[in-house]
Amino acid sequence: MMNRFSNPVLMKELKLRFRAFKSFSGLMFYLAVLCIFVVGFLMIYTQFSGTAFFRPSDSFTMFSVLSVLQMALVMFITPGLTAGAISTEREKQTLNILLTTTQSSTQIIVGKLVSSVVFLILMLVAGLPLYSLVFLFGGVSPSQYVTIFLFYLVTLIAIGSIGIMFSTITKKTIVSMIATYGAMIFLGGITAFFFFIGVSMDQMATGYAGTQNLMPFSPITYFWVSINPGALMLSILYPEITNTIDSLVGISFPIWVVYLIFYLLITVGCLAIAIRKLRANMKTNR
Structure with a gap:
């Protein structure tokens, strides 16, 4: 029974990743960036205030900026860990040997993805002591951090699946x-651009029709803002932004539901494509 659920590819990837010096050097760089930001933030705010006090409102500001910075680092690091998972094996000419083993395509793909996700989770957990400073000064509830962590988890799994598929x-x-x-630029930047374009077109349309008092209804604009990671993070940090989005698109449905469904579909779809194309590509490359 245990052999059925075992994944030698995952165990091998975990051992290689956590024994490599570049993994811990990357983790050190990640924590160094966060430490520099937190220390600099504390020094600047205490200096500008003229006292040694750090208000809870300032603590929440630090939490918000730290969350955005951590998300940017995660989105920057994740493709580097997953985009070469299969293509590197092909370039080293070790993929043929891997495919001759008894491991299925699902075990290979899932093992590559999970090993990368585990390392990324380690990076998020390693940043917990920095977040403890935020809880020390107050202004942030533990439920907010749990929500942000779940948001990180869903997003990095989806990004990792995209990288595995392209690899x-x-x-x-x-x-x-x-x-x-x-793909990251599209999800983070192009969707925001489409959202602002949609809002501008809706406002122009209502202005030309002379119906400024009518509530706009734009499902396409709502979709663009619902799948944008930055929009969801801001709505988690500042719940009043949700009301602003509802007034702009005319839809009062929680955007996190659409975000969760969309990124789960991306994860399942990308993994299905990767599993199906893994051995098909090898047949044509012999």
Whole structure:
């Protein structure tokens, strides 16, 4: 029974990843960036206030900026860990040997993804002592951090799945990384651009029709803002932003529900494509 659920690929990837010096150097760089930000934030705010006191409102501001910074670092690091998972094996000419083992395509893909996700979770957990300073000064509830952590988890799993998919369907790691970062730019930047364009067009349409008092209704604009990671994070940190979004699009449905469904579908779809194309690509490359 235990052999059925065992994944030698996952165990091998975990051992190699956690024994590598570059993994811990990357973790050190990640924590160094966060430490520099927290120390600098505390020094600047206490200096500008003229006292040694740090107010709870300032603590919440530090929590908000730290959460956004941590999300940016996660979105920047995740493609680098997953975009070369399969393509690197192909470039090293070890993928053929891996496919001749008794491991299924699902075990290989899931093992590669989970090993990367575990390391990313380690990075998030390693930043907990920095967040403890925020709880020390007050202004932030533990439920907010739990919500932010779940948001991180869903997002990085989806990004990792995208990287695994591109790593499987492309032959070169550099191409896979470019495609994955392009997907991140689309989800984080292009969707925000489409949202603002949609809001502007709706306001222009209501202005031309002379119906400024009517509530707009734009499902497409609502969809763009619902799948944007930055919009969801801001709505978690500042709940009043949700009311602003509702007034702009005319839909009062929680955006986190659409975000969760969309990114779960991305995760399942990308993993299904990667599993299906793993051995198909090898047949054509012999």
